Amino acid sequence: MGFVYKLLFRTVFAPMSAERAHHIGFGAIKAFDRVPVAREAVGRALRPRPEESAEVLGLRFPNRFGLAAGFDKNADGVRGLARLGFGYIEVGTITGRAQPGNPAPRMFRFTRDRALVNRMGFNNVGADAAAVRLADQRRLLERIPAPVRPVVGVNIGKTKDVAGLEATIADYRHSTGLLAPLADYLVLNVSSPNTPGLRDLQAVESLRPLIQAVQETAAQAVPHPRNALGHVPLLVKIAPDLADADVVAVTELALELGVDGVVASNTTISREGLRTDAERVGAAGPGGLSGPPLAGRACDMVRLIRRTAGPGLTVIAAGGIETAADARARLAAGADLLQGYTGFIYHGPFWPRRIAAAAYPG
Numbered sequence: 001m002g003f004v005y006k007l008l009f010r011t012v013f014a015p016m017s018a019e020r021a022h023h024i025g026f027g028a029i030k031a032f033d034r035v036p037v038a039r040e041a042v043g044r045a046l047r048p049r050p051e052e053s054a055e056v057l058g059l060r061f062p063n064r065f066g067l068a069a070g071f072d073k074n075a076d077g078v079r080g081l082a083r084l085g086f087g088y089i090e091v092g093t094i095t096g097r098a099q100p101g102n103p104a105p106r107m108f109r110f111t112r113d114r115a116l117v118n119r120m121g122f123n124n125v126g127a128d129a130a131a132v133r134l135a136d137q138r139r140l141l142e143r144i145p146a147p148v149r150p151v152v153g154v155n156i157g158k159t160k161d162v163a164g165l166e167a168t169i170a171d172y173r174h175s176t177g178l179l180a181p182l183a184d185y186l187v188l189n190v191s192s193p194n195t196p197g198l199r200d201l202q203a204v205e206s207l208r209p210l211i212q213a214v215q216e217t218a219a220q221a222v223p224h225p226r227n228a229l230g231h232v233p234l235l236v237k238i239a240p241d242l243a244d245a246d247v248v249a250v251t252e253l254a255l256e257l258g259v260d261g262v263v264a265s266n267t268t269i270s271r272e273g274l275r276t277d278a279e280r281v282g283a284a285g286p287g288g289l290s291g292p293p294l295a296g297r298a299c300d301m302v303r304l305i306r307r308t309a310g311p312g313l314t315v316i317a318a319g320g321i322e323t324a325a326d327a328r329a330r331l332a333a334g335a336d337l338l339q340g341y342t343g344f345i346y347h348g349p350f351w352p353r354r355i356a357a358a359a360y361p362g
């Protein structure tokens with residue numbers, strides 16, 4: 001089936017802007033989900049196999065491969081995505097307040113590298129509206145049998161207009177209070193390159209009070225979560241541009257504060273190792289690069305985090321996972337779970353099933 005999507009990609013998606021292609025593709029997934037015969041047929045064909053299921057973060061995952069944050073920013077297509085065989089779906093990034101993001105164009109394909117550059121800037125409906133949408137999606141998900149129902153993670157970030165650590169913490173608290181009750185796990189995103197000042201939050205002095213505030217708010221909002229941990233699992237998502245010493249510092253802080261895991265990694269501001277010609281790369285402008293060029297650094301980060309943390313943290317690997325071999329390499333480096341975004345754009349709706357099958361080590 002891969003060749004059918006490749007043809008569709010070349011003839012339909014490639015000639016239009018990457019963002020428009022995203023809206024049309026995601027729109028088609030949601031439309032498909034509204035047709036019972038179609039969604040049942042797709043769901044049956046792409047359903048995770050029982051042996052692929054795994055217990056991580058006190059939760060039962062139908063398989064170890066999930067959709068990374070940024071695809072379903074407003075949590076309004078979770079069930080349609082669930083039918084494609086993802087073991088989990090991370091919605092967001094959702095910010096405390098609604099915001100339009102950066103002006104378009106803001107998403108670019110480097111097809112020779114099967115990579116993307118984006119500077120979306122957290123365009124999203126904000127935590128209040130997203131909570132309503134997510135609650136709707138969760139009701140729809142209830143109709144999927146539990147063993148194959150995907151886990152839903154919620155990725156939260158900073159509203160652009162909010163300045164200073166105190167106001168930033170209040171912004172994250174607002175999102176946490178609304179979204180923790182609807183999240184199987186939460187991800188604190190401090191690593192997008194497209195929100196000014198966001199990545200400074202990775203510094204331990206800022207990250208410590210932020211993590212503590214989110215943990216406290218989540219515990220108040222969800223005193224009795226339905227998982228084996230007894231609290232809503234919290235992970236921190238970090239950037240591949242951090243120096244190794246900073247990756248170690250964040251990992252050690254996570255261990256000290258009882259954070260449950262680290263997502264490594266977000267997109268990179270580096271443009272090294274690309275086959276796409278320099279003029280095209282330059283014309284795209286600033287933003288985060290994703291896809292295969294990120295794979296080496298992202299895999300090294302997983303290894304470093306695992307070496308630093310031992311078994312004490314859950315590691316979710318993201319960044320350039322495209323093939324079965326990538327999936328196995330990331331697990332061998334110490335990841336518990338895998339996720340991807342860019343591969344979904346280039347390889348289409350049957351891709352998640354292939355990677356999920358590869359992520360079953362047995």
Ligand SMILES: Cc1cc2nc3c(=O)[nH]c(=O)nc-3n(C[C@H](O)[C@H](O)[C@H](O)COP(=O)(O)O)c2cc1C
Nearest residue numbers: 068069070093118265266290291319320340341342
């Ligand atoms: C268009 C686009 C938008 C993204 N938006 C977000 C986001 O809102 N929040 C986030 O944490 N990561 C976001 N990401 C990063 C992905 O979740 C992922 O970490 C990164 O793309 C590396 O994985 P990949 O190589 O499989 O795409 C985005 C990525 C892309 C390509």
